[in-house]
Amino acid sequence: MSAAVLPSVAPASDSGGHHGALTADRAASLLAACSTARRASELHAAVVRKGLDSDRAVAFRLQRAYAASGRLDHSLTLLGRTKDPTTIFYTSAIHAHSSRGLHLPGLALLSDMLSEGLLPTAHTLSASLPACRGLSLGRALHAYAFKLALSGDSYVATALLSMYARAGDAAAARALFDEMPDPHVVSVTAMLTCYANMGALDDARRLFDGLPRKDFICWNAMIDGYTQHGKPNEALQLFRRMLRSSAEPDEVTVVLVLSAVAQLGTVESGKWLHSYVKNSRCVQLNVRVATALVDMYCKCGSLEDAVAVFHGIGNKDIVVWNAMINGYAMHGDSRKALEMFVQLRDQGLWPTDITFIGLLNACSHSGLVEEGRSFFQSMEHEYGIDPKIEHYGCMVDLLGRAGLIEEAFHLVQSLTITPDAVMWVSLLAACRLHKNMALGQRIADFLVANGLANSGMYILLSNIYAAVGKWEEVARVRSMMKASGIQKEPGCSAIEIDRKVYEFVAGDMSHPCTDEIYAMLDKMNALVKEHGHVPQTELVLHDLDEATKEKALAVHSEKLAVAFGLISSRPGSTIKIVKNLRACSDCHAVLKLISKITSRKIVFRDRNRFHHFVDGSCTCGDYW
Numbered sequence: 001m002s003a004a005v006l007p008s009v010a011p012a013s014d015s016g017g018h019h020g021a022l023t024a025d026r027a028a029s030l031l032a033a034c035s036t037a038r039r040a041s042e043l044h045a046a047v048v049r050k051g052l053d054s055d056r057a058v059a060f061r062l063q064r065a066y067a068a069s070g071r072l073d074h075s076l077t078l079l080g081r082t083k084d085p086t087t088i089f090y091t092s093a094i095h096a097h098s099s100r101g102l103h104l105p106g107l108a109l110l111s112d113m114l115s116e117g118l119l120p121t122a123h124t125l126s127a128s129l130p131a132c133r134g135l136s137l138g139r140a141l142h143a144y145a146f147k148l149a150l151s152g153d154s155y156v157a158t159a160l161l162s163m164y165a166r167a168g169d170a171a172a173a174r175a176l177f178d179e180m181p182d183p184h185v186v187s188v189t190a191m192l193t194c195y196a197n198m199g200a201l202d203d204a205r206r207l208f209d210g211l212p213r214k215d216f217i218c219w220n221a222m223i224d225g226y227t228q229h230g231k232p233n234e235a236l237q238l239f240r241r242m243l244r245s246s247a248e249p250d251e252v253t254v255v256l257v258l259s260a261v262a263q264l265g266t267v268e269s270g271k272w273l274h275s276y277v278k279n280s281r282c283v284q285l286n287v288r289v290a291t292a293l294v295d296m297y298c299k300c301g302s303l304e305d306a307v308a309v310f311h312g313i314g315n316k317d318i319v320v321w322n323a324m325i326n327g328y329a330m331h332g333d334s335r336k337a338l339e340m341f342v343q344l345r346d347q348g349l350w351p352t353d354i355t356f357i358g359l360l361n362a363c364s365h366s367g368l369v370e371e372g373r374s375f376f377q378s379m380e381h382e383y384g385i386d387p388k389i390e391h392y393g394c395m396v397d398l399l400g401r402a403g404l405i406e407e408a409f410h411l412v413q414s415l416t417i418t419p420d421a422v423m424w425v426s427l428l429a430a431c432r433l434h435k436n437m438a439l440g441q442r443i444a445d446f447l448v449a450n451g452l453a454n455s456g457m458y459i460l461l462s463n464i465y466a467a468v469g470k471w472e473e474v475a476r477v478r479s480m481m482k483a484s485g486i487q488k489e490p491g492c493s494a495i496e497i498d499r500k501v502y503e504f505v506a507g508d509m510s511h512p513c514t515d516e517i518y519a520m521l522d523k524m525n526a527l528v529k530e531h532g533h534v535p536q537t538e539l540v541l542h543d544l545d546e547a548t549k550e551k552a553l554a555v556h557s558e559k560l561a562v563a564f565g566l567i568s569s570r571p572g573s574t575i576k577i578v579k580n581l582r583a584c585s586d587c588h589a590v591l592k593l594i595s596k597i598t599s600r601k602i603v604f605r606d607r608n609r610f611h612h613f614v615d616g617s618c619t620c621g622d623y624w
């Protein structure tokens with residue numbers, strides 16, 4: 001036990017804050033009400049002067065008063081000096097540590113106590129369980145609690161449930177939950193958080209809806225679940241409901257909802273949230289919230305708003321610079337992203353691995369091969385940051401897009417870490433883009449032979465085999481696709497009109513204005529054909545005749561969203577679309593022409609980046 005220096009016991013002027021003799025009872029009650037370390041040491045001095053420190057009740061209260069006021073060192077020294085401390089002394093010390101996140105010291109105290117031959121009480125167990133990270137120790141304590149017939153105690157059961165929930169063992173947590181006659185709100189929240197974290201959102205929602213009074217922790221857990229598991233619209237709706245409830249959102253809530261809005265890409269909702277933060281009394285516009293705002297505006301396609309927030313931040317840390325660099329990279333403004341790097345170095349900030357992902361992406365999106373190589377080198381040699389798989393992925397992408405496919409392939413082969421699917425897809429896409437079918441076929445053969453081909457690669461593989469006339473291989477890829485049973489994630493495009501989000505999948509007929517949308521779509525398809533567009537039917541993988549393939553392409557989700565945008569927004573206004581997958585090249589070509597024919601700017605976010613279609617061309621330079 002540490003031997004911290006305890007405060008001196010020199011006479012204090014008004015030791016007890018009370019006129020008359022200080023008795024043990026009086027000292028104990030004063031200590032029970034004591035809330036600051038300074039007051040605790042004043043009382044400590046008085047207690048020693050009166051010789052009351054050997055009184056066990058006083059010694060215990062003193063130990064607890066130091067712990068409660070944050071002087072765990074003093075508290076532990078007192079515990080060390082106590083002759084034959086009982087369970088209650090240890091329990092108080094364990095609680096003081098585990099409730100402050102000092103898990104290992106808390107568990108060490110439990111171990112000290114057990115080796116003294118003392119038996120834990122229900123309080124000891126419920127104070128120790130929050131310190132258990134991981135299941136093995138938690139399970140051991142569960143077994144011990146059962147042996148001592150304490151596992152049915154409501155505090156112990158709640159702490160056990162929270163332990164299992166934290167460790168992600170939903171089944172064990174649920175078993176305890178179902179045994180509780182009247183689960184406390186702490187248990188419900190722990191169970192709900194466990195479900196939300198693992199993406200069992202319906203189970204989480206049932207518990208959430210069943211809570212008569214919900215505090216902000218429950219709201220945050222539910223919103224977090226939706227945000228982390230691809231249901232940003234639900235997260236946003238729930239936040240609107242929260243504002244009508246009695247619970248007050250905090251900084252965490254706002255950062256979560258901003259991340260949901262960033263996923264949705266709906267700038268009007270983002271602006272509404274921004275003005276909410278400005279006018280809120282409970283949420284400060286600090287650097288963390290501002291960073292989430294910068295990120296949201298970048299992902300919602302409004303670089304101007306992101307820049308305005310960025311410049312308004314007083315003490316910028318590297319995280320917010322990273323958000324801005326990534327924003328510029330995403331929008332294809334590589335020059336600005338690279339400039340930002342020089343500026344942040346001038347400010348004396350040190351880049352992180354995320355900074356380099358932004359920079360390498362910027363180089364990749366603009367074909368800046370030499371700059372990219374030099375960042376990749378300096379990252380390791382100047383800044384001491386080991387490249388991760390994402391950085392190698394960026395380099396493979398950069399080289400592949402620029403046509404240096406052999407070099408990219410060598411880089412992948414030289415890796416000491418296992419290349420991920422993203423890298424193989426980049427390489428295959430580069431082979432197709434630069435028509436290097438020989439290498440494409442070599443890579444394809446390798447992936448198929450080693451069982452590494454996955455649903456994200458099938459179209460690329462099949463295109464490559466089709467291009468070299470390997471029809472047997474094309475058929476093989478198709479049957480693999482069917483056999484894999486993995487449904488390709490359906491393409492979905494969203495558009496926000498008057499703060500309402502409309503989502504479209506390919507061939508969608510669910511919108512109330514379907515007839516008008518399809519009429520506009522027909523018009524669009526006819527117009528682009530007049531302007532020389534030839535539908536890229538080779539992108540359709542099924543065994544269909546040409547006309548049917550054309551029809552399949554014509555109803556792609558992004559085209560439907562644009563058609564809806566054209567009929568439901570002011571002429572001349574910008575149309576903003578967000579798609580969950582990479583832009584398909586037929587739609588890319590059509591959207592370029594539509595921007596020219598209708599004189600509309602179209603801002604299109606795909607899974608990786610933004611495309612700004614203006615007057616027949618795209619800011620990506622057809623390079624994505």
Ligand SMILES: [Zn+2]
Pocket residue numbers: 553556584585586587588
């Ligand atoms: Zn398409």
Ligand SMILES: [Zn+2]
Pocket residue numbers: 588610611612618619620621622623624
């Ligand atoms: Zn583009």
